[in-house]
Amino acid sequence: MTADQTPAAPLPVESTRVLIIGAGPAGAVAAALLNQRGHQVLVLERQQFPRFSIGESLLPQSMAFLEQAGMVEAVAAAGFQYKDGAAFRRNGQYTDFDFTDKFSAGPGTTYQVQRARFDQVLADEAARQGVEIRYQHSIIAADMARPRPLLTVAADDGRCYQVEAEFVLDASGFGRVLPRLLDLETPSGFPTRQSIFTHIEDGISDPAYDRNKILISVHPERPDVWYWLIPFPNGICSLGVVAEASFFAALDGDNEAKLRALIGAEPDLARLLANARLPNPVNTIHGYAANVKTLCGDNFALLGNAGEFLDPVFSSGVTIALKSATLAAAALDRQLRGEVVDWQADYARPLKRGVDTFRVYVEAWYDGRFQQVIFHPEQQPAIKRMVCSILAGYAWDESNPYAADAPRRFAVLAELCAQP
Ligand SMILES: Cc1cc2nc3c(=O)[nH]c(=O)nc-3n(C[C@H](O)[C@H](O)[C@H](O)COP(=O)(O)OP(=O)(O)OC[C@H]3O[C@@H](n4cnc5c(N)ncnc54)[C@H](O)[C@@H]3O)c2cc1C
Numbered sequence: 001m002t003a004d005q006t007p008a009a010p011l012p013v014e015s016t017r018v019l020i021i022g023a024g025p026a027g028a029v030a031a032a033l034l035n036q037r038g039h040q041v042l043v044l045e046r047q048q049f050p051r052f053s054i055g056e057s058l059l060p061q062s063m064a065f066l067e068q069a070g071m072v073e074a075v076a077a078a079g080f081q082y083k084d085g086a087a088f089r090r091n092g093q094y095t096d097f098d099f100t101d102k103f104s105a106g107p108g109t110t111y112q113v114q115r116a117r118f119d120q121v122l123a124d125e126a127a128r129q130g131v132e133i134r135y136q137h138s139i140i141a142a143d144m145a146r147p148r149p150l151l152t153v154a155a156d157d158g159r160c161y162q163v164e165a166e167f168v169l170d171a172s173g174f175g176r177v178l179p180r181l182l183d184l185e186t187p188s189g190f191p192t193r194q195s196i197f198t199h200i201e202d203g204i205s206d207p208a209y210d211r212n213k214i215l216i217s218v219h220p221e222r223p224d225v226w227y228w229l230i231p232f233p234n235g236i237c238s239l240g241v242v243a244e245a246s247f248f249a250a251l252d253g254d255n256e257a258k259l260r261a262l263i264g265a266e267p268d269l270a271r272l273l274a275n276a277r278l279p280n281p282v283n284t285i286h287g288y289a290a291n292v293k294t295l296c297g298d299n300f301a302l303l304g305n306a307g308e309f310l311d312p313v314f315s316s317g318v319t320i321a322l323k324s325a326t327l328a329a330a331a332l333d334r335q336l337r338g339e340v341v342d343w344q345a346d347y348a349r350p351l352k353r354g355v356d357t358f359r360v361y362v363e364a365w366y367d368g369r370f371q372q373v374i375f376h377p378e379q380q381p382a383i384k385r386m387v388c389s390i391l392a393g394y395a396w397d398e399s400n401p402y403a404a405d406a407p408r409r410f411a412v413l414a415e416l417c418a419q420p
Pocket of ligand 1: 021022023024025026027044045046047053054055056057058059137138139140171172173174175176177195285288303304305306309311312314315316317318319321
């Protein structure tokens with residue numbers, strides 16, 4: 001706690017077994033799982049829900065985690081856009097992956113979601129199951145050196161208090177509360193990328209356009225610059241462009257002018273969106289790739305984006321967040337029952353195995369090798385199914401050679417696809 005945050009008078013102190021920072025997907029699912037196992041959980045969320053969040057295209061693997069948390073029915077009832085795959089377009093070429101035709105067992109379909117609504121559905125479901133969530137309560141300081149961590153909370157109504165817990169799960173997303181307070185942040189290995197994005201009235205009339213898939217388009221001259229088009233119901237799409245920050249800086253005009261110019265630069269996208277309207281502000285986010293020195297300590301673990309965030313290209317963020325929540329909840333359940341838990345072995349390393357698999361494919365996307373593989377004219381169905389599993393989020397499936405041994409397997413595949 002810094003001097004200017006130290007309150008003058010002693011603050012009221014509450015107590016809970018598990019304190020979760022943030023009610024996004026990672027926090028809500030971890031809370032529900034621990035509550036189901038009979039543990040007292042308190043979730044403190046800085047904002048009032050519903051609130052905007054970026055990250056709207058889910059992967060089918062995430063449905064298995066929502067099932068464990070007892071949330072699938074609530075999500076299915078919310079009327080989100082059905083999703084069964086991913087399509088890619090580059091210089092007139094088109095290829096797609098049908099997630100139901102994949103190597104790994106498990107769900108093959110999912111949803112594209114307006115996150116304000118989706119995150120509220122998950123948080124409401126956790127609350128319905130019995131979790132206490134307090135909105136507009138921000139964690140502003142943390143003393144983790146004590147046997148029972150003590151966190152300081154500022155509520156939007158002006159109240160300040162402290163909460164003592166046996167264990168803290170930091171699910172604060174880009175807020176990255178404990179990494180900042182405990183000086184755990186390290187730079188990501190990726191360059192500083194930026195995204196500009198908005199929700200459009202898409203006006204798409206092309207009957208060949210597949211609304212059940214996310215469409216990733218590659219800039220004709222810059223293979224490291226890409227667009228997402230994520231359909232929602234009622235003719236609305238999320239549209240965004242990702243590039244290095246210096247690329248956007250070199251474009252003229254405000255974010256809307258830049259987005260319009262970039263749509264115009266990709267002829268297939270320009271044709272598809274010829275009748276689109278941009279009624280909403282074009283927003284931007286940059287420098288989101290992040291890493292940490294450690295994902296856990298004696299009395300805390302970092303979930304989802306509060307730990308590492310790689311890159312949005314394969315829509316893996318929510319899936320990783322939910323995987324981290326299920327792994328952490330299982331380890332913490334055992335610890336709260338008196339077992340000895342090795343958090344590195346039981347949480348950090350298993351989580352990182354899948355994240356590192358995604359990393360292989362993300363790096364290969366930006367250096368062009370993954371694009372060479374997916375646009376290759378001769379696709380081997382068995383291999384495509386294994387790669388499809390990764391794209392569907394099954395990066396932890398060790399029975400898939402392209403997950404278990406991703407660097408070597410992918411390098412061989414890329415080598416083959418590079419040959420004329
Ligand atoms: C450009 C871009 C596009 C993306 N596209 C996708 C995609 O298509 N699909 C996908 O799966 N992922 C995508 N992602 C990633 C996705 O946004 C995140 O991975 C996901 O939201 C992480 O969930 P989370 O639960 O860890 O954190 P969040 O959803 O960010 O939730 C964290 C919560 O913590 C709260 N909080 C923060 N600080 C405090 C505090 N001090 N006290 C209390 N509460 C606090 C916040 O208010 C927030 O509600 C994208 C990311 C970017 C940058």
